Amino acid sequence: MLKAERHKYIMTRLIEDQKVVTTDLALALDLSEDTIRRDLNELDNKNLLEKVYGGAIQSAEKPADVFDIVIAAEEEKKKIVTKALSLLHDGQVIIMSGGSTNLVFAKLIPSDLKATIYTYSLPIAMQLSQHPNIDLIFIGGKMQKNAMVTIGMDVIQVLSKIKADICFIGASSINVKQGLTEVGYEVSIVKKAMIESSDKVVSMFASSKLNTKMPHIVCDLNQLDTIVTDLDPEDLRLEEYRKLGVFIL
Structure with missing residues (x-):
């Protein structure tokens, strides 16, 4: 899987689940955890997500109204x-x-x-x-x-x-x-x-x-x-x- 495809997959999962876990991504994509960590670091550097221990969370603020749900794509x-x-x-x-x-x-x-x-x-x-x-x-x-x-x-x-x-x-x-x-x-x-x-x-x-x-x-x-x-x-x-x-x- 190309890097761009991995990044797209990670961002899709992040938007849908509000967080991603490094081990889960590695399992889903059949890649090493080190590769996933590098991908998360790159996306974090681009301010597309916020890297945290064990994975990443969304960097954007949540809507003020909990029922004002933003649907990605x-x-x-x-x-x-x-x-x-x-x-x-x-x-x-x-x-x-x-x-x-x-x-x-x-x-x-x-x-x-x-x-x-x-x-x-x-x-x-x-x-x-x-x-x-x-x-x-x-x-x-x-x-x-x-x-x-x-x-x-x-x-x-x-x-x-x-x-x-x-x-x-x-x-x-x-x-x-x-x-x-x-x-x-x-x-x-x-x-x-x-x-x-x-x-x-x-x-x-x-x-x-x-x-x-x-x-x-x-x-x-x-x-x-x-x-x-x-x-x-x-x-x-x-x-x-x-x-x-x-x-x-």
Whole structure:
């Protein structure tokens, strides 16, 4: 992976997670921790992030209003999620995980869609609360503050009782061998429960997450029905995923 590609990946993860951990980045990119530290030093020197012990945090100040959420690369994410709007139909029971791509998706759900949506993401719940025809169920539990999602047994118990038609699940990382993987164990367990409760599983993510990995497995590729990226579905970078039977939008 070229340095520019590594830097782009690091900044994408930083914006989405508000922090990055050196060991996690090294694992995801299959590089040495020394290489990651050099990259973080360079980005810190450019004032693009603030290097701290064990990783880095965002250098920009957070919005004064905690719910005034800035979505990085929002226009690019709109191009991704617009492809998935065709998967929505009246009467569906839907589960949505957290993440900025799913938040953009929530913003674009047509106002005339009549569906029931479960989510454990506070920003997505707030967005969908403005939708005139969505029956919204927010799943409460212990709040993971950096991502503003709920986690823990309370969430898993609710998910286990849902019979959903489709779920839209965010991806921290994806590769052919490990499938979907996550940075945090608790989030990975919640996503497993989400998948188990859904007839169809759709994952939407930027192509920078292709062929990367995190410590905690969410699911194998054969558990995904559809993946949606910013790439053309026939792009060669998606060939191995197609061969494994995943439908690509």
